[in-house]
Amino acid sequence: MVKLAIRLFDRSESSHVEMVVRQLHNRVKDGFLLTSVAEADAILISPNDPGFETLLNARKSAAEKCPVVYSDANTGRYGFFLSKPATTAGLLKLLEQLERFAADRTQSNPVPRKRAVTPNGYVTAVVEAAAGQGYFCIGNGQDSLYLNAQKRKAAVPVYLVSGKQLASRFAALIKSSPTVAVKPCPAVDYEEAASDSDFQPMDLDLLLWLLGANSHSRFDIATDQPFRLKNWPDFARLPYKRVYLKLAALLSGQAMTYTQLLNRPDVTDEDLRPFVCACAAIGLLEESEPVIAVSPARSTNKKTIEKIITRFFGRSRG
Amino acid sequence: MEESIKIVFTGTVGAGKTAAIRTLSDIPVVSTDVDVTDEVKAIKDTTTVAMDYGEVALDEQTTLALYGTPGQERFRYMWEILSAGALGVIIMIDNSRPDPISDLDIYLENFAPFIAESCAVVAVTHSDISDSPSLQDFHRYLGSKQMPCPVFQVDARDREQVLLLIDSMMAILDVA
Amino acid sequence: MAKLSKEAVAQLLEPYLDDLVERHDVVDGALVVTADGHLLAKKMDGDTSVKRLATMGSSLMSLGTTITGELKMGGCRNIIVENESGFAAFMNINQKLVLVSLTNSPNGLGMLLSASRACSTAIAKRFNENKTDKPGE
Numbered sequence: 001m002v003k004l005a006i007r008l009f010d011r012s013e014s015s016h017v018e019m020v021v022r023q024l025h026n027r028v029k030d031g032f033l034l035t036s037v038a039e040a041d042a043i044l045i046s047p048n049d050p051g052f053e054t055l056l057n058a059r060k061s062a063a064e065k066c067p068v069v070y071s072d073a074n075t076g077r078y079g080f081f082l083s084k085p086a087t088t089a090g091l092l093k094l095l096e097q098l099e100r101f102a103a104d105r106t107q108s109n110p111v112p113r114k115r116a117v118t119p120n121g122y123v124t125a126v127v128e129a130a131a132g133q134g135y136f137c138i139g140n141g142q143d144s145l146y147l148n149a150q151k152r153k154a155a156v157p158v159y160l161v162s163g164k165q166l167a168s169r170f171a172a173l174i175k176s177s178p179t180v181a182v183k184p185c186p187a188v189d190y191e192e193a194a195s196d197s198d199f200q201p202m203d204l205d206l207l208l209w210l211l212g213a214n215s216h217s218r219f220d221i222a223t224d225q226p227f228r229l230k231n232w233p234d235f236a237r238l239p240y241k242r243v244y245l246k247l248a249a250l251l252s253g254q255a256m257t258y259t260q261l262l263n264r265p266d267v268t269d270e271d272l273r274p275f276v277c278a279c280a281a282i283g284l285l286e287e288s289e290p291v292i293a294v295s296p297a298r299s300t301n302k303k304t305i306e307k308i309i310t311r312f313f314g315r316s317r318g
Numbered sequence: 319m320e321e322s323i324k325i326v327f328t329g330t331v332g333a334g335k336t337a338a339i340r341t342l343s344d345i346p347v348v349s350t351d352v353d354v355t356d357e358v359k360a361i362k363d364t365t366t367v368a369m370d371y372g373e374v375a376l377d378e379q380t381t382l383a384l385y386g387t388p389g390q391e392r393f394r395y396m397w398e399i400l401s402a403g404a405l406g407v408i409i410m411i412d413n414s415r416p417d418p419i420s421d422l423d424i425y426l427e428n429f430a431p432f433i434a435e436s437c438a439v440v441a442v443t444h445s446d447i448s449d450s451p452s453l454q455d456f457h458r459y460l461g462s463k464q465m466p467c468p469v470f471q472v473d474a475r476d477r478e479q480v481l482l483l484i485d486s487m488m489a490i491l492d493v494a
Numbered sequence: 495m496a497k498l499s500k501e502a503v504a505q506l507l508e509p510y511l512d513d514l515v516e517r518h519d520v521v522d523g524a525l526v527v528t529a530d531g532h533l534l535a536k537k538m539d540g541d542t543s544v545k546r547l548a549t550m551g552s553s554l555m556s557l558g559t560t561i562t563g564e565l566k567m568g569g570c571r572n573i574i575v576e577n578e579s580g581f582a583a584f585m586n587i588n589q590k591l592v593l594v595s596l597t598n599s600p601n602g603l604g605m606l607l608s609a610s611r612a613c614s615t616a617i618a619k620r621f622n623e624n625k626t627d628k629p630g631e
Contacts, residue, residue, distance in 0.1 A: 009430050011427060229466075231461070231469070232457075232486075234471070236472055237471075246489045246493055248468065250493045252466040252468075300491040302492070307380055308323075309488055310376075311374060311376045311382070312374075312484060
């Protein structure tokens with residue numbers, strides 16, 4: 001089964017190829033599986049696509065996703081080509097070529113995947129609890145907070161939080177790793193806390209985000225494992241710095257390693273580490289093969305961007 | 319030489335395009351509202367039929383123009399006219415409508431060639447009235463369309479939240 | 495207040511458009527559209543996309559009103575679009591209705607405007623006479 005993403009902006013072309021893929025599916029047991037670009041083994045792309053050259057070059061350098069050119073004529077410069085309009089015979093031929101290519105690549109270059117960012121210590125227990133269904137109590141014997149994992153809610157003592165930020169005491173709590181315990185608790189414990197005026201209700205994702213961003217020493221980072229974001233974090237509800245928006249923009253379109261990100265002039269370890277740990281804590285990180293982003297054809301003048309940012313946010317905004 | 323750059327706000331009727339522009343504009347928003355004669359009357363009495371226009375002075379030489387499009391698809395010729403040369407588009411979706419994902423699809427389809435050359439940010443409004451579809455549903459849908467855009471639930475009257483939309487757009491353009 | 499259906503309004507408008515087009519050789523077609531871009535009645539041959547023309551008419555008139563307002567010139571009476579094949583005139587009938595009329599005669603602008611203005615006034619008067627007839631709702 002070859003995972004194919006169709007990146008054709010012409011709706012009728014796209015619909016036609018989808019129809020032919022379905023026709024082929026009825027004839028061949030393991031044909032094409034239509035999927036997103038991030039998941040795909042091959043991408044069907046038009047020479048008119050603004051990202052056409054970028055994708056072709058990406059293949060030459062990284063040999064990862066196979067671009068398949070969908071065009072009237074093959075000029076010979078493309079590795080994989082599907083003639084317009086698509087037919088089941090054409091797709092069948094392409095399928096054989098892609099399967100052969102995939103087999104060769106697996107033999108010559110197996111790519112093991114490892115976790116890019118892994119929580120350790122008690123943070124592992126919190127993240128696992130949050131991914132579950134039940135009620136949990138997190139405490140160090142002195143301070144306790146409660147989770148309702150199913151409803152994605154938490155009840156946190158008011159003195160531990162301040163708006164979307166952590167009080168210093170909360171920061172101290174999550175840093176006091178050896179004494180923090182995460183235990184399942186009865187529903188009634190959570191309900192009592194949630195209705196107690198000494199507790200503040202909080203979205204569980206916000207709690208996890210704060211936990212990740214503030215206890216990043218509790219995460220192990222594989223600096224050579226490419227990862228991407230499954231989607232943008234909800235910055236309308238999660239505290240952020242401007243550089244987080246840039247990181248989200250970078251990582252939502254492509255997979256990069258921690259080292260590659262650090263090599264960018266506008267990214268520092270001080271910003272990057274809390275961001276990736278916070279994203280890992282709320283389950284947004286996804287390990288991936290290094291996919292090169294397809295940039296818009298028209299790049300925007302950096303001075304224009306700078307003017308807008310300065311006008312709305314001031315120069316000091318980090 | 320004086321320079322004018324623009325950002326376009328589009329999306330469903332009543333999603334808050336005019337309100338969002340109003341929160342940012344230095345000048346009173348220039349509107350082309352007329353009386354409603356169809357089912358939109360259930361939501362509001364007037365509707366935009368050509369454009370909304372707001373303006374932000376960036377410096378002495380540069381103006382940021384904020385254009386709002388009519389929401390209804392029958393005005394899509396205005397979508398093309400207004401988006402020509404824009405930095406990006408903010409698509410505002412009213413989550414209290416019957417099928418917000420299909421609404422989003424209309425704008426993604428119509429703006430697809432423009433988005434391929436620039437960028438899009440999705441703003442979901444009226445989530446206080448209906449929290450379904452969820453943000454995750456929107457992300458899943460955008461993923462299937464190979465469009466990993468930011469999606470935020472916002473109140474179009476809240477300047478900070480509207481600024482997040484602009485800020486995200488700048489971040490995308492900055493790394494492109 | 496009695497509100498006429500769109501079909502009833504269309505029926506009411508058709509004689510006015512028939513009169514405009516049939517009595518004036520220079521007028522080759524005419525539409526009445528709502529200010530928010532819905533087609534109500536038409537008297538036009540050929541393949542012209544009248545629905546698009548209806549919405550464009552509403553956009554144009556609204557823009558015209560916005561422009562004259564910006565210039566502190568009051569309301570906008572009409573907008574004229576010209577090319578080598580003729581003219582299109584967009585004219586506010588009242589707050590809710592717009593008349594769109596066309597001529598294929600390169601010398602027909604004066605006649606087009608004069609005939610269209612008379613038609614627009616007659617329609618406005620018709621709706622004004624009986625205010626319980628509220629168009630387009």
